[in-house]
Amino acid sequence: MKIADSFVVAAPVERTWRAIRDPQVVGACLPGCEEIEAVSPTLYRARIGVKLGPIAAEFAAEVEVVEEEPPVRVVTVTRGEEGGRASNLRSDNILTLAPADDGGTRVSYEADMTVTGRLAKFGFGVMKKKAQSLASEFAGNLEARVNEAASGG
Amino acid sequence: MTGEPVTLRVNGAERPVAAVAPWTTLLTVLRDEFGLTGAKRGCNQGVCGACTVTIDGEPVRSCLSLALNCADRDIVTVEGLVPAGAPAGALAPVQQALAEGNAVQCGFCTPGILISAHALLRRNAPLTVDEVRAGLSGNLCRCSGYKKIVEAVVSASEARP
Amino acid sequence: MEFVRPDSIEATVAALQADGAACLAGGATLVAMMNADLVAPHRLVSLRDVAALREAARQPDGTVVVGAMRRHRETAEETDLRDGQLVLSEAAAQIANPPVRNMGTIGGSCAFADPAADYPPALLAADARFSLIGAEGRRTVPAGDFFLDWYETALEPGELIESVVLPPAPARTVGSYTKLARVAGDFAIASVALVLGMDGRACIHLAVAVGACGPAPVRRRDVEADLIGGGLGDTEIRRLTDALAEAFDPVDDVRASADYRRRVAPRMVRQALVEAQQRISETP
Structure with a gap:
């Protein structure tokens, strides 16, 4: 299941890059992220709760940075499991930053996700919608965060 | 099995079970406790119909019926289609x-x-x-x-x- | 997990005020999800013995109150529903198959809010309201504000659906529900619920809701309002179907692609409106 989109934040590429590579900022912007810790500069562990109607899942996830080209591109792999390995998730993600017209930054993302196990029984149609809405919520949060940091100096 | 006791009326007979867990379906009790294996566990999702029994005269899915919710109901399985006392091998x-x-x-x-x-x-x-x-x-x-x-x-x- | 079977609405509401409590209505969805290991409520509150939830009644003004525990089969055969309200019985008759219609309830189905389910568009077209009850008391939520997002409703934790209330349908309106599905009884690829009233060539009542084309049923009251009083020919229908299509946000799934849904649903609306007008013109 693939999702892709882009959004613009009102901050230059360098500052946006710093925000995106800061696990605390990412953790705070990610809907449902309950904790995030940096194991190394390229490996993070997080606990992320996801809810879809009556179904609630809490993923223990690892995010590994497999390739990066500061300040324009980062490739990550997310691996997670929930419910005592009742389901597994893997997502290959590419994030690219480019200057936008107004001095801001266009952030584009692509994610290719697979879910196996109990959650996969629910069907991917709605799961994809859910993933898209979480991604756009993340974008909104990040935008607010970067803009806030910008206006606060 | 953890849970509470329940008595189910199946094919006209009152059949007690010592302990039924809340999530246990009627299908499981019929098959595993009563040995009534006519009703089959196909999809366990209510789609295939192999587990169909009647409750109070109406066909329903026994895989979607929780056993504890079936107390005081009249349950008929395929084994009960032939009236009790009919000669061996008799068919409805x-x-x-x-x-x-x-x-x-x-x-x-x-x-x-x-x-x-x-x-x-x-x-x-x-x-x-x-x-x-x-x-x-x-x-x-x-x-x-x-x-x-x-x-x-x-x-x-x-x-x- | 514990199992309780209260016999009054008050006791039910009290039993629901615990973390992880869930109502067990007909079981058609909840038990299927439990069997699939998708949900595991801490407390199952069976509504089986709450007699008040099982009733349906027509009030003198034509309002019909359908208890949350009414089974699909009962709603399909409900003689209290008249005129445009029949959109609901037509929808109920097309849910799943006879054994599931003997089990599933209107409250259970609406609380689960499957985007491809049959009741949501029918209730939206009928201008129905939900009567909800919780620890804070009762409140009424119009169908349009009840279905919020994918599998999400206005129900708060500890609250249950007590009934669904259909206002009286204007006299001589017709209600219809059409569903496109892979096989009879499957969830919809797309569905159209409508209530239509015509006075000669003038449209005097119009409500069209499309199911399975977004997180909640889609209706365009703004365009409907514009069309009231005029004719309902190709141009007018086109205005409505274009507006509806703008609001679609369908999924790609095993039943159909999002693109197919976008293409087929407007045609279904057109066909349903043409057929409903024909029915009205043939009625003496």
Whole structure:
């Protein structure tokens, strides 16, 4: 299941890059992220709760940075499991930053996700919608965060 | 098994179970506690119809019925279609019709089909092919032997006095 | 997990005020999800013995109150529903198959809010309201504000659906529900619920809701309002179907692609409106 989109934040590429590579900022912007810790500069562990109607899942996830080209591109792999390995998730993600017209930054993302196990029984149609809405919520949060940091100096 | 005791009325007999967990379905109790293995566990999602039984006269999914929620109800399984006391090997009219019509292939769906068909046949009139198809629409036959099943139920409906 | 079977609405509401409590209505969805290991409520509150939830009644003004525990089969055969309200019985008759219709309830189905389910568009077209009850008391939520997002409703934790209330349909309106599905009884690829009233060539009542084309049923009251009083020919229908299509947000799933849904649903609306007008013109 693939999702892709882009959004613009009102901050230059360098500052946006710093925000995106800061696990605390990412953790705070990610809907449902309950904790995030940096194991190394390229490996993070997080606990992320996801809810879809009556179904609630809490993923223990690892995010590994497999390739990066500061300040324009980062490739990550997310691996997670929930419910005592009742389901597994893997997502290959590419994030690219480019200057936008107004001095801001266009952030584009692509994610290719697979879910196996109990959650996969629910069907991917709605799961994809859910993933898209979480991604756009993340974008909104990040935008607010970067803009806030910008206006606060 | 953890849980609470319950008594179920199955095929006219009161049958106690010492402990039933809240999530245990009627299907599980019928098969594993009472040895009534006519109702089959196909999909366990209410889709296939192999587990169909009647509760208070209406066909329902035993895999979607929690056993604790079935206390004080009249449950009839395929084993109960033949009246108690009938000679060994006796068949209910609907069973006879399916047997004579060669309407059984692997047999897995047959108990559910019989229950649904039996409920349909309570209507006191010959049934049309469309009525039977609609009435059996919740029972899947993986052998796809629908034609003979429908014909057998139609003929059973015509044969009634 | 514990199992309780209260016999009054008050006791039910009290039993629901615990973390992880869930109502067990007909079981058609909840038990299927439990079997699939998708949900595991801490407390199952069976509504089986709450007699008040099982009733349906027609009030003198034509309002029909359908208890949350009414089974699909009962709603399909409900003689209290008249005129445009028949959109609900037509929808109920097309849910799943006879054994599931003997189990599933209107409250259970709406609380689960499957985007491809049959009741949500029918209730939206009928201008129905939900009567909800919780620890804070009763409140009424119009169908349009009840279905919020994918599998999400206005129900708060500890609250249950007590009934669904259909206002009286204007006299001589017709209600219809059409569903496109892979096989009879499957969830919809797309569905159209409508309530239509015509006075000669003038449209006097119009409500069209499309199911399975977004997180919640889609209705365009703004365009409907514009069309009231005029004719309902190709141009007018086109205005409505274009507006509806703008609001679609369908999924790609095993039943159909999002693109197919976008293309087929407007045609279904057109066909349903043409057929409903025909029915009205043929009625003396």
